[in-house]
Amino acid sequence: DTAVSQTPKYLVTQMGNDKSIKCEQNLGHDTMYWYKQDSKKFLKIMFSYNNKELIINETVPNRFSPKSPDKAHLNLHINSLELGDSAVYFCASSQLLGATDTQYFGPGTRLTVL
Amino acid sequence: EDQVTQSPEALRLQEGESSSLNCSYTVSGLRGLFWYRQDPGKGPEFLFTLYSAGEEKEKERLKATLTKKESFLHITAPKPEDSATYLCAVQARGGGNKLTFGTGTQLKVEL
Numbered sequence: 001d002t003a004v005s006q007t008p009k010y011l012v013t014q015m016g017n018d019k020s021i022k023c024e025q026n027l028g029h030d031t032m033y034w035y036k037q038d039s040k041k042f043l044k045i046m047f048s049y050n051n052k053e054l055i056i057n058e059t060v061p062n063r064f065s066p067k068s069p070d071k072a073h074l075n076l077h078i079n080s081l082e083l084g085d086s087a088v089y090f091c092a093s094s095q096l097l098g099a100t101d102t103q104y105f106g107p108g109t110r111l112t113v114l
Numbered sequence: 115e116d117q118v119t120q121s122p123e124a125l126r127l128q129e130g131e132s133s134s135l136n137c138s139y140t141v142s143g144l145r146g147l148f149w150y151r152q153d154p155g156k157g158p159e160f161l162f163t164l165y166s167a168g169e170e171k172e173k174e175r176l177k178a179t180l181t182k183k184e185s186f187l188h189i190t191a192p193k194p195e196d197s198a199t200y201l202c203a204v205q206a207r208g209g210g211n212k213l214t215f216g217t218g219t220q221l222k223v224e225l
Contacts, residue, residue: 004157031211041199043158043215056210090157094211102148103213105157 004106023091032074033092116141120216135187135219137202150201192223
């Protein structure tokens with residue numbers, strides 16, 4: 001009964017390829033997020049969605065495209081992968097938008113671009 | 115721009131040796147300050163939310179406090195299982211719920 005799950009756990013790919021990471025939450029939350037954690041362990045917001053609507057796009061290259069088919073899922077598609085995209089990507093979810101609400105994180109997807 | 119600075123970057127303690135981690139922040143209207151714990155290879159795990167200066171929260175050996183400029187995470191009589199990276203994050207009013215994180219304090223508790 002994992003609250004926030006991500007697939008795959010590890011992703012190794014070549015430069016220039018296109019890949020997707022999937023995220024699902026079973027908490028009944030309305031808001032979902034993507035964060036990127038770099039090699040220095042710094043976590044930074046990329047996107048947030050509320051009820052399938054994009055709320056935050058934090059100056060992320062347009063090679064990154066989030067898609068939310070329903071409020072329980074938020075996928076991240078990355079085109080033309082670059083070496084600098086190597087990082088751990090975390091999905092998170094919270095109940096409310098516009099309120100101080102706990103964000104619950106998934107286990108992360110470690111992306112390695114060769 | 116919201117900023118969070120955590121110190122020290124790394125901390126090594128003996129079991130039972132109490133200490134504090136610091137989180138200094140600047141934010142345009144604080145909605146909340148969050149503490150998370152992150153174990154290697156895992157996602158951040160929520161510990162506390164603090165909303166206003168003077169507030170304190172406790173959980174087992176951990177106590178978090180908040181002032182207008184910083185937060186402390188006090189660890190009393192730590193055990194080896196408290197070893198982890200502790201992350202501090204702020205959420206600003208009007209920021210669309212985004213969390214701005216510090217770079218964390220890596221804590222190692224030895225027997």
